[in-house]
Amino acid sequence: xxxxxxxxxxxxxxxxxxxxxxxxxxxxxxxxxxxxxxxxxxxxxxxxxxxxxxxxxxxxxxxxxxxxxxxxxxxxxxxxxxxxxxxxxxxxxxxxxxxxxxxxxxxxxxxxxxxxxxxxxxxxxxxxxxxxxxxxxxxxxxxxxxxxxxxxxxxxxxxxxxxxxxxxxxxxxxxxxxxxxxxxxxxxxxxxxxxxxxxxxxxxxxxxxxxxxxxxxxxxxxxxxxxxxxxxxxxxxxx
Amino acid sequence: xxxxxxxxxxxxxxxxxxxxxxxxxxxxxxxxxxxxxxxxxxxxxxxxxxxxxxxxxxxxxxxxxxxxxxxxxxxxxxxxxxxxxxxxxxxxxxxxxxxxxxxxxxxxxxxxxxxxxxxxxxxxxxxxxxxxxxxxxxxxxxxxxxxxxxxxxxxxxxxxxxxxxxxxxxxxxxxxxxxxxxxxxxxxxxxxxxxxxxxxxxxxxxxxxxxxxxxxxxxxxxxxxxxxxxxxxxxxxxxxxxxxxx
Numbered sequence: 461x462x463x464x465x466x467x468x469x470x471x472x473x474x475x476x477x478x479x480x481x482x483x484x485x486x487x488x489x490x491x492x493x494x495x496x497x498x499x500x501x502x503x504x505x506x507x508x509x510x511x512x513x514x515x516x517x518x519x520x521x522x523x524x525x526x527x528x529x530x531x532x533x534x535x536x537x538x539x540x541x542x543x544x545x546x547x548x549x550x551x552x553x554x555x556x557x558x559x560x561x562x563x564x565x566x567x568x569x570x571x572x573x574x575x576x577x578x579x580x581x582x583x584x585x586x587x588x589x590x591x592x593x594x595x596x597x598x599x600x601x602x603x604x605x606x607x608x609x610x611x612x613x614x615x616x617x618x619x620x621x622x623x624x625x626x627x628x629x630x631x632x633x634x635x636x637x638x639x640x641x642x643x644x645x646x647x648x649x650x651x652x653x654x655x656x657x658x659x660x661x662x663x664x665x666x667x668x669x670x671x672x673x674x675x676x677x678x679x680x681x682x683x684x685x686x687x688x689x690x691x692x693x694x695x696x697x698x699x
Numbered sequence: 700x701x702x703x704x705x706x707x708x709x710x711x712x713x714x715x716x717x718x719x720x721x722x723x724x725x726x727x728x729x730x731x732x733x734x735x736x737x738x739x740x741x742x743x744x745x746x747x748x749x750x751x752x753x754x755x756x757x758x759x760x761x762x763x764x765x766x767x768x769x770x771x772x773x774x775x776x777x778x779x780x781x782x783x784x785x786x787x788x789x790x791x792x793x794x795x796x797x798x799x800x801x802x803x804x805x806x807x808x809x810x811x812x813x814x815x816x817x818x819x820x821x822x823x824x825x826x827x828x829x830x831x832x833x834x835x836x837x838x839x840x841x842x843x844x845x846x847x848x849x850x851x852x853x854x855x856x857x858x859x860x861x862x863x864x865x866x867x868x869x870x871x872x873x874x875x876x877x878x879x880x881x882x883x884x885x886x887x888x889x890x891x892x893x894x895x896x897x898x899x900x901x902x903x904x905x906x907x908x909x910x911x912x913x914x915x916x917x918x919x920x921x922x923x924x925x926x927x928x929x930x931x932x933x934x935x936x937x938x939x940x941x942x943x944x945x
Contacts, residue, residue, distance in 0.1 A: 508789040512944055533791050544786045546708055548715040553708070560704035561790055589715075606786070615789075 461486040461613060461643045462507065467516035469502050469667075476502040478667035479516070489635075489644045491654040494664035495695055500647040501541065503664070504615050507645070508538050521612055537562075537611035541618045541647075543598045547591035551582050551601055554590055555608055562609035576604040580634065596627030603631070613643045620653060632656055655687045663694050670694045701792050705800030712774060713804060719770045723808060727763035727816050734759075735823060749882045753910035756820035758879025758903050760839050763812045765873045767805050767843075768850035769866035775801060775854025776862040779942065794940045798932075801854075802847045809843040810836075831909050838906045841921070845898060845928040851935035855942055877903040898927035 462484035469477040477499040484490045492500045505511040507518055509529035517524055523531040545554050555576050559569035577583040580600040585593065590601060599619065606614055619635065620628040628650070635657055638644060648654055654661050655675050663671040663678075671678055671694050675687050684690045714720055734755055738746065748754060778784040787797075813836050821827065827835065849869060853862050874880050877899035883891050894900045901923035908914040 510785065510788055510944060530791070533789060536789060538786055538789045540782045540786050542782045544782045546712060546783060547781075548712050549708060553711065557704055557708045561701050561787065561792060563701070563791070602786075609790070 461488070462518065462520050462645070464503075464507070464518040465516055467503070467506060467518055468514045469499075469506060469511065470514045475667050477506070477513075480664075480667070480669055482662060482669065482672070484643060484645065486643055487640050488659045489639050489646060489657055491658040491661040492645065492647045492664060493651070493654055493661055493691060497666075498664040498695075499667035500664060501617060502667075504538070504617055504645065504647060508536060508615060509533060535612040536615065537606040537609050537613075538615040539603045539606040539617065539619055541621060543595070543602045545590040545598060545601055545605065548589055550587050550589055551577065551593070552586040554601060554605055558605045559608050572608050572610075576608050580604045594627075596623050596630070599623060599627070599631065600634070603634070607638070611642060613645070614638070616644060616646045618647055618649065620648070620650060628653070651687045651691055661687070663691060665695045702796045702799045702803070705787075705792065705796065706803035709774060709801055710804030713770060713808070719773075720808075723763065723766045723770060724812060724815065726766055727759045727812060728819070730759045730762055731816070731819055731823065738823075747882055748885075749878055749880065752820060752823070752825040753912075754903070754907045755879060756816060756825050757835060757839060757906040757910065758877055759820075760813050760816040761842060761846075761877060761899065761902050761906060762870070762873055762879060763816060764809060764843060764846040765866070765870040767809055767812070768846040768853070768869060769863065771801060771805055771847055771850030772852075772854035772857070772862040772866050773859070775851065776857055776859040779854075780859040784942075788943045794936060794943060798851055798935060798939060801851060802844070805847050805850075806843065809847075810840065813839045825910065827910055834909045835906060838909065842902045842906060842924055845902070845924055845931065848928055848931035848935055852931050852938060855935055855938040872897065873899045876900055879903060898923055 462482070464480050464482040467477055467480040468475070480503060492503060494500050502511060506513050507520065507525060509525050509532050513525070517526050520532050521535045523535070525532055546557065549557065552573055555573035556569050559572050564572060577586055580603070582597065582600060582604065585597065590598060593601060603616065603619060616635065620631050623631065632653060635644070635646070646654070646657065658675065660672065660674050661678065662669055671681070673681070678687070678690045679685065682690045682693050684693060734750065737750060817832055817836060821832070853866055857865055876883070876894040876897050878894070883894045883900055901920040905917055905920040905924060908917055
């Protein structure tokens with residue numbers, strides 16, 4: 461579903477992503493892990509066609525991010541790191557707008573919005589402006605806006621950042637329910653989140669791929685008991 | 700359809716911000732109150748040419764448009780700052796659809812502003828026939844895209860903290876160089892040349908022509924306004940496109 465070939469991004473003298481090669485399978489929930497500045501967000505931005513690679517290429521559903529970015533935009537959606545909703549629009553209006561932008565007619569957009577609100581327990585707040593929602597509800601809205609277009613590939617950039625434990629667990633459950641229905645690329649700093657949700661993980665360090673595999677494979681390879689220990693061992697020289 | 704959906708969103712974002720809407724309609728009204736105070740203190744025969752209602756009322760309408768320009772710039776810069784635009788950039792909309800979507804909801808606001816100022820102008824003594832009111836409103840409306848393209852450019856170029864202060868310079872420039880607050884012809888010299896290099900003087904000469912009964916030079920004034928509109932529009936397109944892909 462996603463093939464990344466020698467992807468590089470250089471900003472001046474700093475190399476943010478350095479020769480990344482990856483293959484993410486269809487329907488997989490794939491986590492990109494790394495410390496701050498490891499190149500996770502830059503990689504996602506390049507895969508979404510929002511940042512031009514310095515060299516290399518990637519194909520999403522067979523479409524190149526260099527030559528076919530409009531087709532790439534037709535099959536992906538993204539929930540950015542910061543909550544990105546339209547603050548003075550209601551929950552329902554935010555969803556309807558996203559559906560209309562992705563080409564749904566009025567009736568289909570309303571149906572999809574109803575489904576999303578029911579799925580993310582937002583129905584009771586449908587007429588409330590987005591800016592009045594709590595952090596957790598706003599994040600749910602942000603993710604449901606990414607899902608309403610029924611993307612084949614969903615990018616979740618730090619979906620639970622800044623949420624309390626309960627809201628985070630609730631979102632894990634919802635993300636878990638999506639597994640298999642679409643390809644999901646997740647970036648997170650919460651290693652227990654990656655461990656709980658991912659089919660496979662990739663650990664980036666200074667823009668380079670340090671490790672790739674299932675959590676169990678990485679534990680076996682490094683002889684560590686949990687993903688946090690694996691992560692610390694593999695990114696040791698970075699700190 | 701995408702453009703109209705996005706325009707609808709921008710319309711709601713702006714009209715639900717009571718402060719912004721109040722400012723957009725309130726500032727031109729404040730300028731009219733200032734005129735009434737001046738008119739009370741200065742006998743009609745001694746009123747400077749720039750403060751004659753035939754010149755001042757179209758000037759106030761153009762002045763009001765600078766606030767629309769500011770609000771448009773702020774809306775775009777805020778969307779960029781909150782990464783809302785970032786998520787939309789990963790979607791199917793094209794650059795021109797974004798720019799049109801930002802501009803369209805400003806048009807009814809601009810029309811409302813123009814009509815409000817003209818109606819109040821008539822109430823306080825501006826003497827125009829219905830045809831002249833409609834012609835003046837039409838000329839004023841022709842200037843709207845220029846102010847909106849300035850807003851698009853500033854909002855695309857500047858951060859959310861910088862766009863309001865820089866836009867307020869635009870507001871001051873409009874007031875001071877258009878011939879609304881100061882008589883450009885009377886001052887002349889380098890100041891006059893500076894005013895004539897900017898589009899606001901030409902915008903006011905064009906829009907006040909019908910009321911003043913002097914449409915001489917309208918084509919050259921219109922060409923300056925159209926030229927600035929095109930240049931600012933193209934710049935906005937280039938900068939916005941650059942923001943879409945950094």
